[in-house]
Amino acid sequence: xxxxxxxxxxxxxxxxxxxxxxxxxALGRTWPLEAAEAAPAEKSRIHLGLVTxxxxxxxxxxxxxxxxxKSGMEGVELRTSHKHGVEPALDADxxxxxxxxxxxxxxRLVMLGSTCEFHSxxxxxxxxxxxxxxxxxxxxxxxxxxxxKVRPNGLPKEVPVEKTLxxxxxxxxxxxxxxxxxxxxxxxxxxGAPSDAASMAKIMEACKHPSVGLCWNSNGGDAKGGSVKxxxxxxxxxxxxxxxRDLTKKDYPWKELMTLLKGINYVxxxxxxxxxxxDPVEFLKAQRAAWDALVQ
Numbered sequence: 536x537x538x539x540x541x542x543x544x545x546x547x548x549x550x551x552x553x554x555x556x557x558x559x560x561a562l563g564r565t566w567p568l569e570a571a572e573a574a575p576a577e578k579s580r581i582h583l584g585l586v587t588x589x590x591x592x593x594x595x596x597x598x599x600x601x602x603x604x605k606s607g608m609e610g611v612e613l614r615t616s617h618k619h620g621v622e623p624a625l626d627a628d629x630x631x632x633x634x635x636x637x638x639x640x641x642x643r644l645v646m647l648g649s650t651c652e653f654h655s656x657x658x659x660x661x662x663x664x665x666x667x668x669x670x671x672x673x674x675x676x677x678x679x680x681x682x683x684k685v686r687p688n689g690l691p692k693e694v695p696v697e698k699t700l701x702x703x704x705x706x707x708x709x710x711x712x713x714x715x716x717x718x719x720x721x722x723x724x725x726x727g728a729p730s731d732a733a734s735m736a737k738i739m740e741a742c743k744h745p746s747v748g749l750c751w752n753s754n755g756g757d758a759k760g761g762s763v764k765x766x767x768x769x770x771x772x773x774x775x776x777x778x779x780r781d782l783t784k785k786d787y788p789w790k791e792l793m794t795l796l797k798g799i800n801y802v803x804x805x806x807x808x809x810x811x812x813x814d815p816v817e818f819l820k821a822q823r824a825a826w827d828a829l830v831q
Contacts, residue, residue, distance in 0.1 A: 581796055582804045583826050584610030584645055586778060589810040590818065592617045596636060603642045606819030610804050612684065614648035615671075621647065621678060623670040630677040637679060644680045645804050646722060646776060647671050652688040653706035654699050654729075661706055668710040668721070675719045682720035682776065684750055685710065687738060688727035700734055704741025711744030722776040725752040732757065732766035739773045748775030753787055763788055767795045774799065778808045782825040793829045 585591055585608045591599050596619045603611060613621045621633055637644045651668040653661050671683045687703050690696055707723055714721050723742075725735050735749060751774050757766040777796065782789055796805070805826070811818040 580802050581793065581830055582609045582643075582802075583823060584608050584612065584643070584804045584806045585819065586612040586614060586648060586806045586808040587617045587619060588614040588648065588808055590807065590815050591619075594618055594815075596620065596633065600636065600640050600642050602816050602819065604640060605816050607823035608642065608807075608819060610643035610645040610806070612646035612648045612804075612806050613644070613680075615650055621674070623667075623674050625674065625678075627677075630674065633678040643804075644678060645806070646682045646684050647675050647678075647680050648684045650688075651685045651710075652727070653685070653703045654687055654689045654691065654727075656691050656694050656699075661702070665706055665709050669713045672710070672714045672717050672719050672721075676717040680719070682722050683710075683714065684722045684724055684776070686724040686726040687729045687735075690728040696729075696734075697737070700729060700737045701741040703729070704738040704743075707738070707747055708742045708744040711742065711747040715744075715746040719746070720775055721747045722750040723747060724750040724778070725754060725770075730754050730756070732769040736769045736773075739770070747773075749773040750776040750778060751792075752778045753780055753792065755787070758788060761788060763792055764795065767792075771795070771799050774801070774803075776803055777801075777805045779805045780807070781809045782807075782822050782829065789829050797830075 585603060587594070587599065591602065591611070592614070594602060599611065599619055602608070613619050615622060625633070633644075649668060649671045651664045651671070653664055655661050655664075668683065668685055674680075675683050685707060690699050707721060711721050721744075723735070723738065725732070729735065729738065730752065731754075739747070739749060749770055751767075751770070757763040759765050774796075779789070779792075780787065793805075807819070807822055
């Protein structure tokens, strides 16, 4: 379990702060306890935010923040390649401007959503993705983001599955070591071919790094017999971030998920990752109302 972060390191990295803390329900029980001790009122306090994929993809940063403020979104995950323009290519002035922009609002920059992935059988491709992740980590530190999201995204047919899962975990561990120096968390999205909880658990067991956790992705395959508890139990000790979809739809046991997150003293974010043809602000307001009902 990821339980070797000391109180001093948590405080130095800023991860034990209250309302904005990414250190949600897991990481070996050390992080939530530390966070709860730092801010008892925030224990089991779940937050709602927005991934710019797909609502928000075409919004520049001021428009995005305005939409979040008007709709009750507490944080954002800025996925790479979207109109917000917060990318590793930003110069120092641009990074400072992004940080200052968020500092003037109540909206927290929670995560930079990279598409870095580590399953390729080509070592050069894996190395390129590790280096790209490091660039996102530097960006996160400069703009005030709590973390960087990465992902597995496939299982090459010509390679044994166990070997690929181990490779993914060990590669992400290298990213985690770099992130640790910057006080940044790496969140591994449960994405792609190895997105099932059993495979993700193997990735995390191969990773074994205190600065790396999981992003629960609310995949349809999580549910067995209408319940996600079995899948959740396999990975709960690593969960530091969470994606959700349209909360007004009954295609996933949302209430159960919120209860399970509360059960691990999660004080992180549930991030909407969905689409709409309606007015985005009105859509997000409806999502906020549905979310409020679910977390009561």
